[in-house]
Amino acid sequence: MKLILKFLISVFFLLVVIIIYLSTVGIETTKFNKQIGSIMKGFHNDLEIELKEVKIILDPFNLELNAKTVGQKIKLKDKKIEIESIKTKIILDSLLNENFSLKNLDISTRSLEIENFISFARNIKNTPELYLFEKVLKKGHVIFDIKLEFDKQGIVKNNYKIKGLVKNAQLKLIKKYNLDKINLRFNFAKKIFEFKDLKLSLNNTFLSSEKILIKNID
Secondary structure, three states: OOOHHHHHHHHHHHHHHHHHHHOOOEEEEEEOHHHHHHHOOOOOOOOOEEEEEEEEEEEEOOOOEEEEEEEEEEEOOOOOEEEEEEEEEEHHHHHHOOOEEEEEEEEEEEEEHHHHHHHHHHHHOHHHHHHHHHHHEEEEEEEEEEEEEEEOOOOOOOOEEEEEEEEEEEEEOOOOOOEEEEEEEEEEEEOEEEEEEEEEEEEEEEEEEOOOOOOOOO
């Protein structure tokens, strides 16, 4: 009886040590790379992500795994964009049921040339708005964070959030007007577009605005 009790106590302490280690230090693995890549292809069949090792941290209270990878690239045909980090939560229950499921997906980019980013975006979904932007935007950089949430079927919810900033952009609308030195922060959600700390030069006249809010009512 004492031997069984000692064995159970040893197993219990071993499990505690493992849980503490996974919750604080974590592990690096490539086990989930294929699944994450498959989810990215759900946005576009030709979309690929270069993944190395993913850092996994256990969240024992919410029964989730927090996964993070840094310094990656997303490719689409001959276009690439640099990624600062990708974060996601993996539901433990979905792993036990052999039904891999992400709770969310957060993507943060590095500083990207606006022209290259719009060209990349047009390969995913070519809209008239993106075509127009590609024609009138002449330079500048953009950094942004995308936050997505998934339902139990793995479909992206409509509560997405996109935030970021634009640095030193230039617009060529018509020859008479020249907009350059455009700097701003933005927050996009469904039907809401918010611009903050807007600063620009219109024909060498400095203009600024603390906040511009655009709502898509219909």
